[in-house]
Amino acid sequence: MNLTNIDARIIPAATAHGVFALDRHLPAAEQVYRQLRNEIITCRIAPNEAISENRICGMFGVSRSPVRVAVTRLAEDGLIEIFPQRGTFVAAIKLKQLREAQFARSALEVALAEEAARHWTEQHSDEVRINLDQQVQHARAGDSRSFFLDNEAFHQLIARAAKLEGVWTTVQSVKTIWDRIGHLANRVPAHTLEIIAEHKVIVQALASQNPKGAAAAMKTHLRSVDHAIARLQPLHADYFVEE
Amino acid sequence: MNLTNIDARIIPAATAHGVFALDRHLPAAEQVYRQLRNEIITCRIAPNEAISENRICGMFGVSRSPVRVAVTRLAEDGLIEIFPQRGTFVAAIKLKQLREAQFARSALEVALAEEAARHWTEQHSDEVRINLDQQVQHARAGDSRSFFLDNEAFHQLIARAAKLEGVWTTVQSVKTIWDRIGHLANRVPAHTLEIIAEHKVIVQALASQNPKGAAAAMKTHLRSVDHAIARLQPLHADYFVEE
DNA sequence: GTCAGTATTCTAGTATACAAGTTGAAGGAT
């Protein structure tokens, strides 16, 4: 993207939730979708909060057409719920859905780790080493946003090593619901260091091309996130519902 | 993509794909989506075929607004591809995507079968027995549409037995790409009887509450679908692309 | 004060009009 003369294309919009700027050369719907999704996942727009399409129009300075596209997509992601003629609301975090997402993610990523070990090369080791370094760096700096991205890159790298990168997009859609509480959990430094330690165990198994070992390490790693819920749920009880 | 002979593929809606009647009391967008999705999955609208929003408007007798919602959803399902200011086309079946979907589906359903065996009850056995009877009945009658639904119900029942019914929706979205060729494959009677036999092996393991056995049986079952591609691909070579 | 009925004002769904961009063929110049 050309960053030289963006100024003319930027349209600012002051809002209750912040200031959003849109690049008029890119599809508005896509940008609105990404922004809203980010706001919801990071809980800056809280669960159960009402969303008005017209208000969003004002926030971004666009008409309802692109806003509706974005809102429809978010509804399909399960992040918001639309009640015709009544209103649209940010979905609460459903505990049953969390369990199901956890199950699905574990099944997919354990299988990916197993397959990745079969195709692991020295080049993958090099790549993952750089990634792990960044994880440590960002964790120590308390940069939870960057750590989140590092974490994503780590798991995606494993999918790529398995020559099944497309499966990662499936994992992403499944774990969307987890990201909402993940952003909160990553604020705890002890937790991030724990995660990094588990990542290193996985890498060790991958590097020694041990499929079963990698699968087991991944299973352990993903099981530990369960504890995150147990810790967070009482802190934000109003965000969660059973079903 | 070759855009030079698009004109040859543009066919008046009324003669090519019929005119669809809509229930005006239900949301138009949802109905358009379901109809179009069905047409694409059953290959009545062939891969690479051009889709014009305006033409669809004519087919259903609605404006572009609900059509756009439907088209956008189909694009997210990966069934169609939108090229801004150029056109919208039914996506070709990507072999790499098929492999990835197969991997993901297998990982999910094997894990589901394993979990289902742990929670299997006599009532589940009763339900699945009725379902298997219908499979045999519809297979013998050559009713591929009903057999497809039976098959879906069978796998969904296993997810429900695992107390993880929500995971089934993930499986569904992943296997959408498979359904497109599945509808063709189910026309072969020998193939359906083979599938039923494999289903029975799975049920046996589930009924004896044998998690590892159920997982293995499911794995075998889902692996056999690979053969379906090998058989179908040469018959519809123009529907497939590597990536 | 209480309650029924009504009106206003929200909402999402749909229809229509316009804007921006691409394609491919027609037509003239070389």
Added chain:
DNA sequence: ATCCTTCAACTTGTATACTAGAATACTGAC
């Protein structure tokens, strides 16, 4: 004949207007 320019006919993206239904607040009767 070949190349270049131009233009008309599409395409999707966006903006606006209108419809129908639901919730709420208000008004009037009792």
